[in-house]
Amino acid sequence: MIKPSHPLMKRIWKHKLFYLFMLPGIVWFFLFSYVPLYGIQVAFRDYTFIGGFSGSPWAGMKYFQQFFNYYQSGDIIRNTVIISLMKLLVGFPMPILLALLLNEVRRLKFKKTVQTLSYLPYFVSWIVVVTLMQRLLTPYGGPVNDLLGLFGMEPIQFLNNPSWFYQLIVGSDIWKNIGWNSIIYMAAIAGIDQQQYEAAKIDGAGRFQQMWHITLPGIRNVAIILFILAVGNLMSAGYEQLLLLNGPATANMGTVLDVHAINSGIREGRLSYAAAVGLFQSIIGLILVLTVNRIARKASDVSLF
Incomplete structure (x- = not known):
């Protein structure tokens, strides 16, 4: 068999089995991410x-x-950025915090139980999640308002209420994704050299000091990479969640680019207009990823490329 002579091809040939494992993922991305372009x-x-x-x-x-001349385009972009920023700033640290807390748990059975319970919501569709929220939060016999009534408080209309809209959007998103997003951080923590912890114990470092000086620096690079990728979704606030939780009273807060594109393309049949809105989202997302990636590379020498 003739072996390649180019250095790059030599490296690929040397690790051909690893590249073979990558092949299904490469084919998937080519078919579903590049061909649709x-x-x-x-x-x-x-x-x-x-x-x-x-x-x-x-x-x-x-x-x-047409989109930029639309009288609500500014409000739609503003809503998208506000909701995405809230999810990013509040939701991004939560999986890191969960991974750090689980890493400190010494009872293996309890740790596995918490991990399983935190992963499960990720596999539940938003339709089920929103239906569950409606049953729990309704002022007409819902358990949350019944509990508030025991303390002498008046029933609260949580859903379709502008005062609670952002809290429910961000809170439900965190609840659904925190466990799944923590898996990568748990894997990064597992890869930290345990000898560092042993040396820290000998030097008298407590568990919090070990976490601050060993665990956090150990997952720093992973967190930066995931943050760069998360910034790329800043113009995508999550259409399915907002499509289900948004109502007449919260329409001025919950109409985002995703929902606007879905309504225009599917309900109104304006396919070209919806494609233009989606392309605008993608271009802004690409610009954000490139910008944050460049900043991260200069500030920390960690980047996607």
Whole structure:
């Protein structure tokens, strides 16, 4: 068998089994992330199902102009940024905190139980989660309001209430994703050299000092990478959650780019307009990732590329 002579190809040949394991993931990304890029042209055409890609006339920047001229476009962008920022600033540290707390638990059975319970909500659809929230938080016989009544408090209309909208959005998102997102941090903690902890104990360091000076620095690079990726989703607030939790009273707070694109494309049939909104989201997300990645590379020598 002829072996490659180029240094890069030599390296790939040397680790061919590892690259073979990567092949299904590469094929998946190619089919579902790169091939669909061909459909970007829908945003620049007066697209119809009959005409298809080739038979629909070019429209230029028409649908982008329509979006920016829309009287609510500024509010929609503002809502998206506010909700995404709240999820990022409040929700991003939570998996790190959970991983740190679980790492300090010495009872293995209790630790595994907490891990399992925290992972489960990730596999529950938002439809089930919102239905559960409706049953728990309703002022008409819901257990939360019944508990408040025992303390002499008046029933609270949690859902479809502007005063509680952001709290429910961020809180339910954290509850659903905290366990799953903590897996990577738990793996990073498991990879820290245990001799560092033994040396710290000999020097008299307590458990909090060990966590602060060994565990946190040990997962720092992983946290930076995940933060860069999270910033890329800043223009995507999560359409399914907001589509279900948003109501008439909270429409001015909960109408985000994802929901606007879904409503325009599916309910109204304005496919080109919806594609333009989605492309705008993607471009801003790419710019944010490149910007934060460059800042991280200069500040900490850790980056995606």
